[in-house]
Amino acid sequence: MTFNCLYCAQKKPISESTLEHAVPKFLGGAQAPPHYKLHNVCRSCNNGLGLHVDGSYAKSWFVTNALASAARKYYSGPGQSDFLPLTCMGPVNIPGLQLPEDTVAELWLGPSGESIIWMRTDDDDLYWYTGGNPTHRKNPSTVYFMPVSGDPVRLRMGTEAVIGGFKKTKARYIFGATVGGLPPGTAYPGFDLPTVTDESNIQAIRTVIQAGSIRAQLQMNTKFDQRFICKMALAVGFALFGQTYLATVEAAEARKGLWPNPEHPPRVRGSQTIFNNPQFAHVAGYEGAVVILVMQSGGSYAMSMTVDRSLPFVVELCPATLRSEFLESANGYSLVIFPLLQQCVEICQSKLLAHTLGHNLNAELAAIDQIRQTASYFWESLPSLAVQANKT
Ligand SMILES: [Zn+2]
Incomplete structure (x- = not known):
């Protein structure tokens, strides 16, 4: 028994198959719905790409800090939530x-x-x-x-x-x-x-x-997310559209982008995290959440990801003619993940928008908004640091 690995495309014995979270665990992906648990990823890709591709994105200054800021928004005090x-x-x-x-x-x-x-x-x-x-x-x-x-x-x-x-x-x-x-x-x-x-x-x-003279030096690598974006396109594309996605030109180009070769640059269309567009991130994102959005754009589906309504990236996923049991083309698709709460809401994009605009509230998201409200009361209830400093 063999399978073709989603990432390296090589034929591997079934004993090399591992459980791959299409949305990595550091983004709260362990809580994602069952179709995000993939079994067609080989052990060597799972380990190697976790360290070098997920790691490069997760450990970048931007993402580390956006996730820290997202967690604060749902934290209501010691003993109530995770650290x-x-x-x-x-x-x-x-x-x-x-x-x-x-x-x-x-x-x-x-x-x-x-x-x-x-x-x-x-x-x-x-x-x-x-x-x-x-x-x-x-x-x-x-x-x-x-x-x-x-x-x-x-x-x-x-x-x-x-x-x-x-x-x-x-x-x-x-x-x-x-x-x-x-x-x-x-x-x-x-x-x-x-x-x-x-x-x-x-x-x-x-x-x-x-002395107020403590200064840190920001260490940046502007290519920290390129392979990660291609990996996410492959994983989410397969999770939503299945085998038919793998036959697309976009999947082939995403795979080239995951294994970059300077002589054959991939034709992956989209925009990287650092070309930050605040308006887009606000609409495509959700307060304190990781949001994956799939929407129709012309003849294609495009995927975007945001962390705490910031750091958006966009990638062309596949032709809009592809069918998925998880999305209706007219309504779009979103997966809204709250890593600190270990909760996740799968909802069509039009309903997500109706909720964030306050037109038509979604019960699950409304309950989560309540937790965010409680968290903001907790932060307000803490003695201010300025008062503390005056006392000592
Ligand atoms: Zn592989």
Whole structure:
């Protein structure tokens, strides 16, 4: 028994077949409907493309931070939801910081704007990956957490975000302040007692924070999404249209784009993430959600994806003559995913638009809008940081 792999098109024995989420898990795709669970992807594509193609997109500065911002919109406090993702600001230069060789200091921000300095293995090859090369995650590293407020709710949110954010690493966690008279490291579970070097590093970090002179350098690679867009076109095209999609010229070109060869550039029509069109992203997106939209445009279906109503990309998917049991051409198609809530709504585009414009509310989305409202009350209920600063 053999199958042809969706991505590399090679004939593979059935034992090489793996479960592939057409929408990757970091975008909440594990919750997508059953037709997004594909079985025609080989093990080598699943592993290799996950690291280099999904990773390049997911770990880019833009996407990491759009997902962090999306999660905040549905977060109603510690104990209510999963921990919040951190925001990555990039590598920093901190005078006096004792950095071991081949190590870089990276600045991240916590849910209340806490500074988090992560000292991790440096890697020139994957310089734009926030958090560095994923294969170095198990190297020893150190995380310094610098709280901005003594408020217990903010402290719990911050420490949970740090421990959760670096859980796949072998990091030591050091608390950069004294809390309630207790020495740093003993007040919060998961944090270590600082060594003499840690204490000196905390002092160096505190000095730049107090001087307001902490500056991160944004690391960009403008091609971070090209192969990812082609991979998404193949996966979503197959999930919605099945085998007939694979026979299209568009599928063949998307496959060329997934395996780029400078001598045969692919003819993939669409626009990349960085050519950001805010009006389009607003209409095609949904507050705090990842949205995949398939709509008819002339004689073709086009697919767009947005994260938190930003970072839109568009790609021509297939001729509009193709039939799918999941969409009616006149009404369009959308998949609206809420990664923090682990929820997902599949709805035609015209109904999605009617809901966002308030013309005709969709019950499922209305319930999710309610969670967003509760989350906004939670953020408003927190003591403001300015007041806290005046007290201390
Ligand atoms: Zn393959």
